[in-house]
Amino acid sequence: MADVNIIRIENLTKRFDDFTVLDNVSINVKEGENLIVFGRSGTGKSVLLKCTIGLLKPDGGNIYIKDKNILELSTKELNKVRKHTSFLFQSAALYDSMTVRENLEFPLRKGGYNLSEEEIEERVHKNLELVSLSEAIDKMPSELSGGMRKRIGLARAIITEPEIMFYDEPTTGLDPITSKEISELIINLQKQLNMTSIVVTHDLICAKIIADRAIFLKDAKVAYEGTLDELVNSKDKFLQNFFSVDLINA
Amino acid sequence: MNLPRILTKRNLTFSEFLYNFFATISGLTIFNLQFFKEVFLPPYEIPEIKKHMNELGVKTFPIVSVTGLIIGLVMAMQSLPVFMRFGATDYLPGTVALSVVRELGPVITALIFAGRVSSGIGAELGSMRVTEQIDAMEVSGINPFKYLVVTRIVATTFTLPLLTIYVIAIALFGSFFAITIEQGTNFEYYKNAVIDMLQFSDFIPGVAKTFVFGYIVGLVGAYKGYTAEGGTEGVGKASTTSVVLSSLLILLFDTILVKITLWLWPT
Ligand SMILES: Nc1ncnc2c1ncn2[C@@H]1O[C@H](COP(=O)(O)OP(=O)(O)O)[C@@H](O)[C@H]1O
Numbered sequence A: 001m002a003d004v005n006i007i008r009i010e011n012l013t014k015r016f017d018d019f020t021v022l023d024n025v026s027i028n029v030k031e032g033e034n035l036i037v038f039g040r041s042g043t044g045k046s047v048l049l050k051c052t053i054g055l056l057k058p059d060g061g062n063i064y065i066k067d068k069n070i071l072e073l074s075t076k077e078l079n080k081v082r083k084h085t086s087f088l089f090q091s092a093a094l095y096d097s098m099t100v101r102e103n104l105e106f107p108l109r110k111g112g113y114n115l116s117e118e119e120i121e122e123r124v125h126k127n128l129e130l131v132s133l134s135e136a137i138d139k140m141p142s143e144l145s146g147g148m149r150k151r152i153g154l155a156r157a158i159i160t161e162p163e164i165m166f167y168d169e170p171t172t173g174l175d176p177i178t179s180k181e182i183s184e185l186i187i188n189l190q191k192q193l194n195m196t197s198i199v200v201t202h203d204l205i206c207a208k209i210i211a212d213r214a215i216f217l218k219d220a221k222v223a224y225e226g227t228l229d230e231l232v233n234s235k236d237k238f239l240q241n242f243f244s245v246d247l248i249n250a
Numbered sequence B: 001m002n003l004p005r006i007l008t009k010r011n012l013t014f015s016e017f018l019y020n021f022f023a024t025i026s027g028l029t030i031f032n033l034q035f036f037k038e039v040f041l042p043p044y045e046i047p048e049i050k051k052h053m054n055e056l057g058v059k060t061f062p063i064v065s066v067t068g069l070i071i072g073l074v075m076a077m078q079s080l081p082v083f084m085r086f087g088a089t090d091y092l093p094g095t096v097a098l099s100v101v102r103e104l105g106p107v108i109t110a111l112i113f114a115g116r117v118s119s120g121i122g123a124e125l126g127s128m129r130v131t132e133q134i135d136a137m138e139v140s141g142i143n144p145f146k147y148l149v150v151t152r153i154v155a156t157t158f159t160l161p162l163l164t165i166y167v168i169a170i171a172l173f174g175s176f177f178a179i180t181i182e183q184g185t186n187f188e189y190y191k192n193a194v195i196d197m198l199q200f201s202d203f204i205p206g207v208a209k210t211f212v213f214g215y216i217v218g219l220v221g222a223y224k225g226y227t228a229e230g231g232t233e234g235v236g237k238a239s240t241t242s243v244v245l246s247s248l249l250i251l252l253f254d255t256i257l258v259k260i261t262l263w264l265w266p267t
């Protein structure tokens, strides 16, 4: 893990009408680091990720990815930055009208990667194998279970071999074994490709496997920050309550 | 592209309704400008456009066929007694043909197209919006407006005129059939009677305006779908409001275009 902040979020503020979801949030992520974002439902974790990649426009603050202020970039320049990032959506967001194969090919063909047909074919097979779903290649998304969709969504996200990944609840709704496999996949990607990740999750097992550092969003702010052990073993009543409930659920 | 937000809550007050009305108009205008900004720039996504045109054709072919035939039959049957009363049955084929070519064919085809296609595009893009598929394209560095919106608008703009020509042909056949049966005449008689009254130039304004109608159907459906919010309910709303809005705009633009046509080519 190099000592460079590859993502810098400075004083990010986001409101919907008069409702402040994020209030002056600052977060740094080092190159090659896995940062976990905890928080109860509706505290703005997804909004945080979407602001970071430019899907939502913040009401204040600055966001730097690889030293580029993404709020000041033209669409063309922003897309250059996005070539090095990927996003796993909470809902997987598979393209309904395309088969699994076409879903995986789509970012490679349209994202300006200039790959040959053989390379595309090879990457599709390799990434489907990584998520253990080779047999689903010709299925439509509507034929897949929720967990399978999540895994295909993950395969589609990593197929472009990004340097930075944003995971929005990658293991929610998966059975414990798959959930563990996905978490191990995420940590392997970090190790093999030196990938940097921000992972939103409720899943303590997942967090235990992948976390280098964790933050906790509460009341529109970063309420706690530290290693996972520090947060889990905290004397703070709120955190103790959160993690004990979470363990029962897990 | 910064589109004004439409208020989605139920029970709007009158001023909120007015706000939504003007927000929709300005949203459509911005969408329209964005279309012309992007349509001439590569990539053109030709396979995608072809695919949409094909789907639109298949989807609307049965219903417009039946409608075309019935327009022709009914127009001829309804008008026959009136023409008989004035002893002017020789003018019947030409009069029916003229109204079918200049007005009924284009407008009825466009309204059916709006009902079937605008709602379809609204629902399709709406569900892609609320399930984050459009966001997924955007973060992959793909321009969703180009790939999803521009291709669909181009497809509707060029499909509707083709359908209209087809509907006119079927309607003329319908009126031929009704007149021949009722009057005991033959094809030769029908053909001569139509040619006497109808000129090729009558086709031009009729078919030309369907490019505008096709554009409206694509634009409104895509705008409503692209800006949908609020889960499945939002998708349903995008779909139904697309039909209402595109139908109204078709009728509005028809009036304007008829006025312009008559002014440019007085008969
Ligand atoms: N597009 C939007 N318009 C209005 N409110 C939104 C929008 N997206 C999210 N919100 C609100 O912001 C808050 C945070 O949402 P989100 O980030 O999805 O929560 P979570 O932490 O569960 O991922 C929620 O209260 C949600 O209702």
Ligand SMILES: [Mg+2]
Residues within 6 Å of the ligand: A045, A046, A047, A090, A168
């Ligand atoms: Mg969320």
